[in-house]
Amino acid sequence: MTERIKLAFATGSDDLIATLLEKMAALFPDVPLYLVSEFPPPGAGVPWIRWYPAKDVSENMARVAAATAGKDVVLAGIILQPRMPYWAMRWAAARRWPWRLIVFNENLDHFMLRPRSLPVMAKHFWWRTKNFVRWETRPGGTAYTIVWRLLHPRAFLRPIAYWMARVSGAVAFGSVVRMLGSRGPLPDGRGSESHGHGAESRDWDDRLRSAEAVQTVSLDLGEQQRALEGNQAVVSQDSGDGLPAGITVVIPSRNGRQLLERLFESLLPQAPEEIIVVDNGSSDGTADWLRGLGISFDCSKEPLSFAAAVNRGIARARYSRTCLLNNDMVLEPGFFGALLKPFDREPELFAVTAQILFPENVRREETGKAMYHRSKTGEFPVWCETPIGGEDGTWVLYGSGGCTLYDTLKLRALGGMGEQYTPAYVEDLDIGWRAWRRGWPTVFAAGARVLHLHRSTTSKYYTAEELAGALERNYARFAAGSNSRVIWREALDRLNLLAARQEPVKAAERALFGAWWEPWRQPQAAEGDDSPLALCGGAVAVFPGLAATGRRRVLIAAPYLPFPLSHGGAVRMFNLMREGFKDFDQILLVFVAELAAPAAELLAICNEIVLVRREGSHLLPSSARPDVVEEHDRPEFRAALAATLRKWRPDIVQLEFTQMGVYADACRPAKTILVEHDITFDLYYQLLQDKEDYDTRRQYGNWLMFE
Structure with a gap:
């Protein structure tokens, strides 16, 4: 006989989930209840089917189908709660079990999609409509805002200014017009980027000639100090780039x-x-x-x-x-x-x-x-x-x-x-x-x-108000000339947020109203990506170790610290590094949960340790790669890897564990070595032999292709 079950889809706030389970447990009390949710059940004894909000609905429903295979779903319950971001889960349940769907509101009253439920459904939607109208006609509601702006036309200026600036930036950053802000090479032959405009901007040729012509007292203080000490004057050596070192x-x-x-x-x-x-x-x-x-x-x-x-x-x-x-x-x-x-x-x-x-x-x-x-x-x-x-x-x-x-x-x-x-x-x-x-x-x-x-x-x-205005205006100018859509968009979003407050921040409001023209006025920075934002976002910290010896260099990229020796993987990595230290200079680039000073035992065998904070999250997108690989493919680590390669120019990059192989292409021209502790797809194969599971089988397939 087919087993009958009930499914509760946790599509409401956390405080309603326990009550939802109680309500559904009371319906067909002899039928087991399963919870489909983003987070574990609030109490023990309820089988859990995990729902990943960032993954495709099809993948999530395949997980639900695998968990309910061979079972008859007699009820599928969802919560219709306003402003809760679970519509994908609600629609998935409604499409899969439309005639067994039971709908709860935030008061946990419920109805099913049945003709006899039409009066209850009508009552529910009338109640919801009244709440919607009440919300929309009060401050904060869209309808209220539109009417208020119609009665106060000046209120349209802020959103208009915001969208004008968004469009202006999108056009200007991809336009040849930005080239109008550039200047020719400087006297040293290098290219230049003009920073000024109008009367304030003087050509650097004029600056250098002007500086040479200025008749002022000039004294080399370093030479004076040495002369006072009775030493011979020391002539500064040329730095190799056209100016004397100093x-x-x-x-x-x-x-x-x-x-x-x-x-x-x-x-x-x-x-x-x-x-x-x-x-x-x-x-x-x-x-x-x-x-x-x-x-x-x-x-x-x-x-x-x-x-x-x-x-x-x-x-x-x-x-x-x-x-x-x-x-x-x-x-x-x-x-x-x-x-x-x-x-x-x-x-x-x-x-x-x-x-x-x-x-x-x-x-x-x-x-x-x-x-x-x-x-x-x-x-x-x-x-x-x-x-x-x-x-x-x-x-x-x-x-x-x-x-x-x-x-x-x-x-x-x-x-x-x-x-x-x-x-x-x-x-x-x-x-x-x-x-x-x-x-x-x-x-x-x-x-x-x-x-x-x-x-x-x-x-x-300058007054505090004038300085606040200068800060907001100047940051908008910087963002407009950054040649970065990310910086520009986030700068505008911030100005818009500050200007939209009940008591608008006047400096932000003025900067927003003038922002639309800035992308066309400001000379643009060089083309490039936004990796410096990831590198300089607070997730990377550098700790110097031993002085470099000039030996061949090995950069070790690892998913966790080799010390303390808390498990077998750390023991293996540390012993390998301790032996490698005898013949090579070593740089360690490693993920950590929190930034903190590395252990002295590691600093004693490394020239430098670069820590990259990795914040764990279950909000991983659907991907053909294993979840562990997705978790470790971080823009902060990529940026730190590129910067470390540029700085140290290692001969070899040692990638610890299979998931770090995702960075192999970024290590060129250095040679790469992948150090595996396990053949991961074989591990998942063994797990499947013991117990069939949707996620295990999916990860097995992903690991098989990745490795």
């Missing part, structure tokens, strides 16, 4: 003599080769004071934006590295050494940014570890993560314009800081992103530490 420090300052005095106490002892202060509309005697000290300066009678001020210094820089410093910084000893070190390891590096500290009892508003975060709540998309102990060299989206060391020629090749960003904010993000699009990374140097006194010059001359 550091030019550029400090913009406006009426900041007292701050400069404090800064110089920590700066001068570290003896950078050149210091240029851009005296920016000061009236406190800064220029005369600097002249007395013999420090090079560039004086502007009129106040300049931050970008325009530092560009004057960048144009005059004589050395291969340029450090931009705010005047309210205090440097810790070893500051420049820590900033220079990463350039030796990674030739294509664009910038190295310092770790920013704040005085005691002052909230740490920035750290230097700048990351991109995707938020749906209106938060600013770029913020600083707190560094992890031992972390150093992690890739960041950009370097703070107040404490970052740049490659001078690359900085000039990009056209310097964007002078459209007035009076300040976002220009450092813009230049960092443009560099990433050229393949020039920025990294975080934890050992280069500065104390930020945070006595902002801008707040002295």
Whole structure:
């Protein structure tokens, strides 16, 4: 005799599921009840058929069919609850068992699709219609919103502005019109990207000629320091890229003599080769004071934006590295050494940014570890993560314009800081992103530490409202010139969200209304993908180990840490690495559940460890690949792998476990070795011999094809 069963489809909120099971258990009490749901049953004793919301309906229903094969479904219950995203599950149940469907509302009243249920159905739909009308005619409802906007026509401006900007960006990013914003090569022969527009944008040819013609006091402070110590003057060696090796420090300052005095106490002892202060509309005697000290300066009678001020210094820089410093910084000893070190390891590096500290009892508003975060709540998309102990060299989206060391020629090749960003904010993000699009990374140097006194010059001359407006406007300009549809769309979504609040954020509203024209005004960054957003999204952290020895290099890509030795796979990996350490330099790139300092036992056998946080999820799409492979194919890991390959150029990439084979093609030109602990499809075959199961058989087929 065919077994009879009941199916409860969990298509309501969690608080209703237990009651749904009670209600359905009372119907035909002798018939077993099964639960079809995204999550396990609230209590024991109910067989569970899992439903994966991100997978195709056909795959989910095949799972249900396999679990109910040979059984007669006498009831299939669903919940019709408003604003619960389970319509695919509801329709699947209705199509498969239309005459055995039992429908519950959120009060757990129910009816079936029977003629005798027509009065109950009519009552239900009338009740639902009244609720719908009530919802739609109150604030928040679509009908209410449309009527309100018709009575207040200005309210249509926000959605119109939003969609105009969306369309404008979509057209501009794929248009040759963006080429109108580009300029010819700079004097060093490299291509340039124009950042300014209108009267603010001066050609770099003019900048360099102007800098050569300026008659100001200039003194090599490094040579002066050595002369004072009685040593011979040391001539800087050429860096190999057209400028002598050394550091030019550029400090913009406006009426900041007292701050400069404090800064110089920590700066001068570290003896950078050149210091240029851009005296920016000061009236406190800064220029005369600097002249007395013999420090090079560039004086502007009129106040300049931050970008325009530092560009004057960048144009005059004589050395291969340029450090931009705010005047309210205090440097810790070893500051420049820590900033220079990463350039030796990674030739294509664009910038190295310092770790920013704040005085005691002052909230740490920035750290230097700048990351991109995707938020749906209106938060600013770029913020600083707190560094992890031992972390150093992690890739960041950009370097703070107040404490970052740049490659001078690359900085000039990009056209310097964007002078459209007035009076300040976002220009450092813009230049960092443009560099990433050229393949020039920025990294975080934890050992280069500065104390930020945070006595902002801008707040002295602009109101909080003006600065908030500048931030929103400038970020919109950056997004428009990013040549990234992701950045542009998310920037617009955020502005739209802030402008749509009951009390609109005025700065966001103004930026949104002006956004439609920005993609056509802003010169576009180079073509490229958005992998830097994944790499610099807070999921990747770098930890240096032993110094490289020059031996052949092996990059090990693993799904979990080899230490501690918590299971057989870790033991095997660790022993293999411990033996490999005797003959090779080793870099470990590995998935972790949480970012934390690696064990000393691993750091003792690796030159570098790169951790990638992997957040587990059951929301995997339908795929011909095994679920484990889908779980480990992450954009963050791909981006970290590409960056690590570029940095270390390993001879061999050792892929640990079969699922990591998905990265084999990305490892070229390095040779790849796949280290398997199990032949996975054979394992699934053995499981099927013991017990037939839909998911096991599907994974067996996927593994067979993948391996």
